[in-house]
Amino acid sequence: MTISIFTTNDHASGYAKGDQSQTPQLAPSSRLSTTYKQDEVGVHKGFEYSHSGNPNRDALERTLVGLEAGAGHAIAFASGSATTATVLQSLGPNAHILSVNDVYGGTFRYLTRVAKETMGIESTFVDLENTTDNEILDAIRVNTKLIWIESPTNPTLRLIDIPRIVGLARRAPSKPLVLVDNTFLSPFYASPLLQGADIVIHSLTKYVNGHSDVVMGAAILPSSFTPDRDYEGLVQKLRFLRNAHGAVPSPFDSWLAQRGAKTLAVRMKAHGLNALRIASFLTSHPAVEHVIYPGLASRSLHALARASLSPHAQQFLSTLPPSSIAHGIPYGGMVSFRLHGGARSAEVLLPKLRLFTLAESLGGVESLAELPARMTHASIPPAEREALGIEGLVRLSCGIEEVEDRGGGGFSGGFEGCVGWAG
Numbered sequence: 001m002t003i004s005i006f007t008t009n010d011h012a013s014g015y016a017k018g019d020q021s022q023t024p025q026l027a028p029s030s031r032l033s034t035t036y037k038q039d040e041v042g043v044h045k046g047f048e049y050s051h052s053g054n055p056n057r058d059a060l061e062r063t064l065v066g067l068e069a070g071a072g073h074a075i076a077f078a079s080g081s082a083t084t085a086t087v088l089q090s091l092g093p094n095a096h097i098l099s100v101n102d103v104y105g106g107t108f109r110y111l112t113r114v115a116k117e118t119m120g121i122e123s124t125f126v127d128l129e130n131t132t133d134n135e136i137l138d139a140i141r142v143n144t145k146l147i148w149i150e151s152p153t154n155p156t157l158r159l160i161d162i163p164r165i166v167g168l169a170r171r172a173p174s175k176p177l178v179l180v181d182n183t184f185l186s187p188f189y190a191s192p193l194l195q196g197a198d199i200v201i202h203s204l205t206k207y208v209n210g211h212s213d214v215v216m217g218a219a220i221l222p223s224s225f226t227p228d229r230d231y232e233g234l235v236q237k238l239r240f241l242r243n244a245h246g247a248v249p250s251p252f253d254s255w256l257a258q259r260g261a262k263t264l265a266v267r268m269k270a271h272g273l274n275a276l277r278i279a280s281f282l283t284s285h286p287a288v289e290h291v292i293y294p295g296l297a298s299r300s301l302h303a304l305a306r307a308s309l310s311p312h313a314q315q316f317l318s319t320l321p322p323s324s325i326a327h328g329i330p331y332g333g334m335v336s337f338r339l340h341g342g343a344r345s346a347e348v349l350l351p352k353l354r355l356f357t358l359a360e361s362l363g364g365v366e367s368l369a370e371l372p373a374r375m376t377h378a379s380i381p382p383a384e385r386e387a388l389g390i391e392g393l394v395r396l397s398c399g400i401e402e403v404e405d406r407g408g409g410g411f412s413g414g415f416e417g418c419v420g421w422a423g
């Protein structure tokens with residue numbers, strides 16, 4: 001595994017080897033036709049109806065296989081949530097799922113209000129960061145078919161030791177699959193398939209597309225073969241369900257996401273360096289009570305963050321001067337923090353930020369800030385939000401703007417303008 005997958009033109013363009021019709025072009029065309037001419041009845045040249053397959057979606061999927069280390073198959077969906085729904089449906093009725101407790105609000109809503117009511121799928125939410133091995137093994141039932149991990153979690157950025165959970169899953173009699181939602185770190189900072197995960201999912205809406213102009217998702221499965229894991233069969237099932245549901249991304253969105261993916265490595269380096277600078281700035285600010293960024297050396301799980309880095313991220317770190325990473329390492333673009341005064345202070349601060357836009361979502365080149373309890377995580381019941389530490393937490397998606405840019409206010413300028421009341 002080398003970082004060359006981030007620069008190889010075949011992967012970046014998504015061309016299939018030997019695709020003569022495409023080879024003269026550097027950039028692939030967007031092919032929007034919904035249907036394809038057949039020369040004889042039932043005889044087509046690979047595509048018949050774009051719902052079932054189209055060149056741009058295929059090309060994007062090949063690019064995703066190139067990006068996610070250890071991947072053999074990628075299946076693109078109309079959104080991250082459509083990916084979640086399809087993976088859960090592939091488990092069949094009356095399955096049990098063990099999920100990290102601090103899971104994305106939409107996934108929590110789907111598990112508790114849709115999968116449970118329509119398919120009888122039960123979910124147990126466990127603090128996979130702090131629970132002992134025996135407690136996790138006890139929570140795995142005979143019908144537990146899937147363990148759902150996000151790491152870092154959204155928005156409290158808890159870290160899960162993926163190889164540890166994979167090891168426990170392999171010991172459990174029901175041999176549950178391990179799924180990692182790798183949206184937050186992207187294929188650049190984390191390679192869960194190399195750590196033994198069976199399925200990686202992404203909301204491509206976020207870092208992979210990276211420009212806040214596409215909603216899309218993907219499931220990515222390993223290339224490796226294991227006797228008790230039928231990845232080929234699962235891929236066929238997911239493709240069948242995608243087609244049956246019609247949870248398909250459009251050719252143009254596929255084209256945009258593939259174009260965005262070409263710059264993933266460059267963007268992720270900038271997101272990580274900016275996030276580290278901003279987390280360090282916040283740590284020493286008197287108005288701030290608490291900063292969460294697993295890349296900070298002062299965080300208790302920093303060693304786990306370092307150990308979990310993908311080969312590409314490790315290579316990136318080796319190019320940085322030691323002095324620049326003495327107090328922490330770039331570890332994705334997400335930073336969470338709590339102000340003295342909690343939610344009330346955050347509600348005053350957020351509309352005043354000048355470089356950060358007050359908006360939901362994450363992973364785009366522009367910096368965004370939000371209050372998860374009132375925005376992205378409003379669907380989680382208040383008591384659970386309180387228990388998880390979401391109440392009053394501010395979540396930043398650090399973009400790739402020049403971090404020294406204070407001419408237009410910048411993050412520091414916007415924040416410092418509020419110190420009068422916040423302190």
Ligand SMILES: Cc1ncc(COP(=O)(O)O)c(C=O)c1O
Nearest residue numbers: 079080081104181183203205216
């Ligand atoms: C971690 C994570 N997973 C999945 C999703 C769902 O993705 P989408 O909005 O593309 O449906 C989101 C959306 O915010 C997310 O943050």
